[in-house]
Amino acid sequence: MTKATQMISRHLKPAALAFLLTVPGVAHAKCDPGEQVVKFSLVTALQGHPKGEAALALAEQVNDQMDGRLCMEVYGSSTLYDDDAVFDALLAGDVQMAAPSASKFGAYSKELQLFDVPFVFDSALHVMEFLGTEASNKMLATVEDDGFAVLGFWSNGMYQISGTKPIRVPTDAQGLTFRVQSLSPAIQGLLDAMGAEGISMAFSKVYDALESGEVQGQYNTWSNIQTKGFYLHQAAISETNHGYLGYPVVTSQGFLESLDPETREEFIGIFNLVTHESNRFAFEINQARRQDILDDDGIIIQLSDDEKQSWRDALEPLVDAFRRDVNAELIDAAIEANAKADPF
Ligand code: LMR
Numbered sequence: 001m002t003k004a005t006q007m008i009s010r011h012l013k014p015a016a017l018a019f020l021l022t023v024p025g026v027a028h029a030k031c032d033p034g035e036q037v038v039k040f041s042l043v044t045a046l047q048g049h050p051k052g053e054a055a056l057a058l059a060e061q062v063n064d065q066m067d068g069r070l071c072m073e074v075y076g077s078s079t080l081y082d083d084d085a086v087f088d089a090l091l092a093g094d095v096q097m098a099a100p101s102a103s104k105f106g107a108y109s110k111e112l113q114l115f116d117v118p119f120v121f122d123s124a125l126h127v128m129e130f131l132g133t134e135a136s137n138k139m140l141a142t143v144e145d146d147g148f149a150v151l152g153f154w155s156n157g158m159y160q161i162s163g164t165k166p167i168r169v170p171t172d173a174q175g176l177t178f179r180v181q182s183l184s185p186a187i188q189g190l191l192d193a194m195g196a197e198g199i200s201m202a203f204s205k206v207y208d209a210l211e212s213g214e215v216q217g218q219y220n221t222w223s224n225i226q227t228k229g230f231y232l233h234q235a236a237i238s239e240t241n242h243g244y245l246g247y248p249v250v251t252s253q254g255f256l257e258s259l260d261p262e263t264r265e266e267f268i269g270i271f272n273l274v275t276h277e278s279n280r281f282a283f284e285i286n287q288a289r290r291q292d293i294l295d296d297d298g299i300i301i302q303l304s305d306d307e308k309q310s311w312r313d314a315l316e317p318l319v320d321a322f323r324r325d326v327n328a329e330l331i332d333a334a335i336e337a338n339a340k341a342d343p344f
Contacts, residue, residue, distance in 0.1 A: 025077035054278035135333030
């Protein structure tokens with residue numbers, strides 16, 4: 001087991017990191033004078049979450065191996081920025097790293113909305129087979145024109161749908177209002193297929209909106225649903241696995257250029273190692289959070305084959321819409337990579 005593997009696997013259960021200053025949502029070592037501070041802003045939980053654990057592992061490695069030169073501070077649970085504000089903050093140099101969901105890049109890249117299209121990928125492991133292909137590299141590079149640099153891609157997992165009533169087939173959600181990450185055409189298509197309304201809302205507002213009844217439904221991964229308690233105000237969560245949540249990890253070209261070549265290379269090397277290890281554990285972390293929901297008496301609906309097919313049938317036109325309106329080559333490459341992948 002490598003050190004990075006040990007670091008991440010020990011976090012399958014949420015636990016405080018003894019050596020870090022941990023207050024809710026913030027975890028970082030004390031920076032010394034002369035060290036260049038690298039602030040990493042996240043909207044999710046840190047402990048017990050694929051992205052939070054990856055950021056903590058990265059900070060641990062950077063602060064250990066690059067002590068005296070770089071000092072990484074990790075801010076979780078939207079304590080620094082939400083995903084709307086973080087893009088400008090990156091370009092302004094107020095924060096150096098962020099990993100917003102691919103769905104949040106709409107202002108910079110229509111290509112990244114690939115991940116909003118339902119049922120392109122069978123599982124998060126299938127997505128891993130697509131990453132690293134030429135088509136995927138081109139897709140990630142679409143945000144670079146605006147001054148961002150994508151260091152890599154961190155995985156979370158598949159989306160599950162919940163509501164104030166059990167949702168087995170798309171029309172069961174008719175009349176409900178859902179919180180969504182954005183109103184991209186594919187997400188709007190999903191809402192239309194369900195006969196539901198959507199409100200685009202920051203992640204930090206979702207719990208309150210579910211509690212107050214402002215929205216009656218949402219979809220997200222097990223790790224987001226559990227760590228933020230969304231399931232506490234929902235009748236049941238349906239295991240639809242209808243889409244995928246993953247994160248381009250972004251910095252600014254300005255930040256990368258501010259590092260001398262040796263420091264930059266070392267930093268990127270550490271980042272790549274942590275990325276490789278973190279992505280291997282994202283699935284297990286999500287399954288652990290799914291079990292936590294069951295252990296807390298949350299209700300999970302497993303769909304029958306016919307019910308699963310009804311979701312696929314209702315959402316199939318969204319693939320053609322993306323092919324027609326955004327990028328045919330990209331979606332065809334993704335479908336091909338998914339079909340070829342044999343992650344198990
Ligand atoms: C959401 O807003 O639901 C997600 O983008 C949160 C996250 O970063 O996983």
